[in-house]
Amino acid sequence: MSEQPTQEPGAVAVKAEPRQEVDTRLQPIKWKFPITYVLLGLLSLGVFALLSPTGSVTQFRLATASDIVTLPAVNVPSFATALVLSVLQLGLAALAIFAAARRIRLGIWHPMLFGLLFVLAFLVYAGAGRGAFIPVVTLLAGALMLSVPLIFGAMCGLVGERSGIINIAIEGQLLAGAFLAAVAASFFTSAYVGLLAAPFAGAAVGGLLVWFAVKYHVNQIIVGVVLNVLVIGLTSFLYSTVLTQNAEMWNARQQLPRLPIPGLSQIPILGPVLFNQTILVYLMYVIVFALHILVFKSRWGLRMRAVGEHPKAADTVGINVPRTRVFNTVLAGGIAGLGGAYFTVGQGLAFGQEMSAGQGFIALAAMILGRWNPKGALLAALLFGFSTSVGQVLSTIGTPVPSEMLLMLPYVITIFAVAGFVGRVRPPAAEGVPYIK
Known part of the structure; x- marks a missing residue:
């Protein structure tokens, strides 16, 4: 009979914890x-x-x-x-x-x-x-201007999807913002009035999206597609029945003036590109910078990310999940409305049918390519804008590459981005999932 180990008086028995095995296997090499x-x-x-x-x-x-x-x-x-x-x-x-x-x-x-x-x-x-000279400043300035609606649209999608709402309606929000900006600017003969009106159109579309998504738990992708079709049909109808009949009142061209920053706008190469722009572009700088800080370093951003990742846990700590999603989606729609203003008052153009031309879907791809991060989405949108600008500039000087192939580059990049070629991207865990208490 084996002896049992004795325990000295006053000693405390300590239960040995099982040893945890460490996984020493190497990750597969990615080629x-x-x-x-x-x-x-x-x-x-x-x-x-x-x-x-x-x-x-x-x-x-x-x-x-x-x-x-x-x-x-x-x-x-x-x-x-x-x-x-x-x-x-x-x-x-x-x-x-x-x-x-x-x-x-x-x-x-x-x-x-x-x-x-x-x-x-x-x-x-x-x-x-x-x-012929390749105009570097013109190339870069065109890339920035072509990226403006994409950046606004990507920031819209980022705020909405970080809150758990899939936003396929960015295209409709851009188009609605362009329409209301043109109408308001024409009626009041002020491009700045059009700029102030544009966010309300985008916010209205965002409000419809989140209303159906939060209150009635309708599939968010279907709602987004329907809203795009609704905005295209409504703006096309008003364009053909109201704007074309009295274009001087409802669809006259109004353009935001350029506001060059003294000194900075005269810096070689980058000065005319970054610091000789309209107030709309400067607003874009502010919004991207603010979101880069607020999303990750503020109470509002923490709550937004919590609602998008784990709404049940957010609810248990007192965060109102439906209200957070409604507010952020409407705010995101306002951001997209500003991007829509670029198509009209930003370029000094009258409103035209479907003038957003699929830019909302490119903005959505930029957001995915940027991994739901403001800085990454900004770089992706600039990449799309630069590829388009290259196609436009080089087609004017004549190149051995067909201009059609250059102009299709943004869409090719979009396909690769959405297909996951740029790497595995993980959307917010609760994206598109209705929250039911």
Whole structure:
């Protein structure tokens, strides 16, 4: 009979906890991005470099007449420049392979630098021997202006979906904002009045979306699609029956004036692009900066994210889930309405049928590509705007690349983004799920 271990008087018995096994298995190596870098680098080398005419020159114009310091035009040898840029891309691709094999995570600088080199190589190839300057300032300014409605729409979708409401109606909110901005600006002969009216149109569409979603628990995707069709039909009807019959009163052109910031607007290259804009663009800067702080570092942002991730837990700590979703979705609609104002008073155009032209869906893709983060959505929207601007600018100087292929780039990028090619993205857990107590 074995002896039992004795316990000394006064000793406290301690129960041994089971040992926790640590999972030491390595994560699988992800080769998707390294292979993509290699393919793009080879494309740059085989097309942009080797097909550039030997002895040709690509010309870049870097300045405008209003710059404090006028930068001279830059002329670069097309073949040699494209070759060097392609070799640098392949070097970055090799670095990506090395990092992936050793499971080292590279920073955001790597894809941004690779993308910059790829775009420069493409521009060198596109302008080789054309005898025309590639206007860098015009290219960048066009990219920013084309991104304005996308950025507003992406911020709208971010606020709504972070609160748990899927917003497919961004397209309708942009179109409604453009319509009311044009009508109000024309009637009061003031573009600023149109700018003030636009958010109310977007907020109204957002209110309808959240009303059906929260009160009646209707499928949010279906409601969003129906609202898009409703806004398109309603604005088209009013356009054909009211606006065209008395265009001087209801659909006259009114444009927001540019407000250049003294000193900053005269900085070479970036000054005319960033600091010689209308108040609508400056509002966009403020909204993106404010959301980047508020979403992650404020009480309002914490409650919004809690409602979008786990509404039951948010309710148990006293957060009114329906009220939070209603308020945020209406607020998001107002942001999209501002983006719609760009189509009319922002560009000095009269309202036209379906003039939003699918920009709401591109904004939705930018939000997904940006992983429901204001900074990421901003960069994604700028990428879409830049690709469109490149197509427009290069089509005017004549390039070996068909302009139709350049103009379809934003939509190709959208397909890849939504398909998850850019990486696995996780939406808010309670997105699209009705909350029932």
